[in-house]
Amino acid sequence: MEELSAVDGLAQLSFLLQRMLERRAGEHDLSIIQTRLLGVLRDRRPTINELGRLLGLDKSSVSGLVERAERRGLVARSPSPADGRSVLVTLTDSGRALINGAAAQFEGDVTGLLEHLPASERHALTRVVSRLLVAHAAAEGVELFPGR
Amino acid sequence: MEELSAVDGLAQLSFLLQRMLERRAGEHDLSIIQTRLLGVLRDRRPTINELGRLLGLDKSSVSGLVERAERRGLVARSPSPADGRSVLVTLTDSGRALINGAAAQFEGDVTGLLEHLPASERHALTRVVSRLLVAHAAAEGVELFPGR
């Protein structure tokens, strides 16, 4: 059986997963970046600036992103008690329901994908991918688990 | 050592690879979709319609995409000899040099990432990812190697 190179295989896998995510997000009228925004807010209440750091965007881009999500009732802005210049962004109940549903569907997709493998290979994949991410995070000096 | 779930690990790996690709593309002032356009043209001379199918875009989106790439001298349009309504899109020498350089850099990034693993695990990863993609392609009824 033909085998892809390591680079090609990982690249194709990455595109496949992104397509799965995009499709599920699209079913809820969410873009990938809106999905990431809601995902980040599941366990945080960040300022606009912090969101920019978490998502890798300029604060002006975050401003517009949050504005559009707020218009749809998915997030809310509230003034920061600690700093009068800052704004805290939070998920609304509706936003939380939406992201939880989309995340569950995506997890189902990936689980379904992995069912093509025998259990032993599935476990091997999980273990090796974990090690790879941990080693990469260590090399970059980034903490893996608090990040997103 | 803490281990990520299969779904989380694959999702994070996918985002990591996309960030690597985006960074390298950005160094050449390319977006991911422009990079994919040039990549597709490396071994094809498609019409606008075929590009739409390959990239998953509407023909009007492809029209603009090609227009911007042409303005930068990366691709060229030529009339189809077979059908007077069609246009064939080809890579210019400059476009080919650009995509080859970016692809080589990205491959270097992924190779560097994989060097965090001992050779035995690297080979295991390659083999399992290959099988996963082959099984998924078979399940979807798609040929893996001609596609992009």
Added chain:
DNA sequence: TATTGTTATACTCTATAACTATA
């Protein structure tokens, strides 16, 4: 003075709908 967030501006990317020119 420095920082936080918003706004104005400009560009890429995308889809839908209307158009033209071929077939």
Added chain:
DNA sequence: TATAGTTATAGAGTATAACAATA
């Protein structure tokens, strides 16, 4: 009539620069 491609239009997403409010 049907298809290939372009264009007009509208909107999301992004960054830079300028700004107001607060620190």
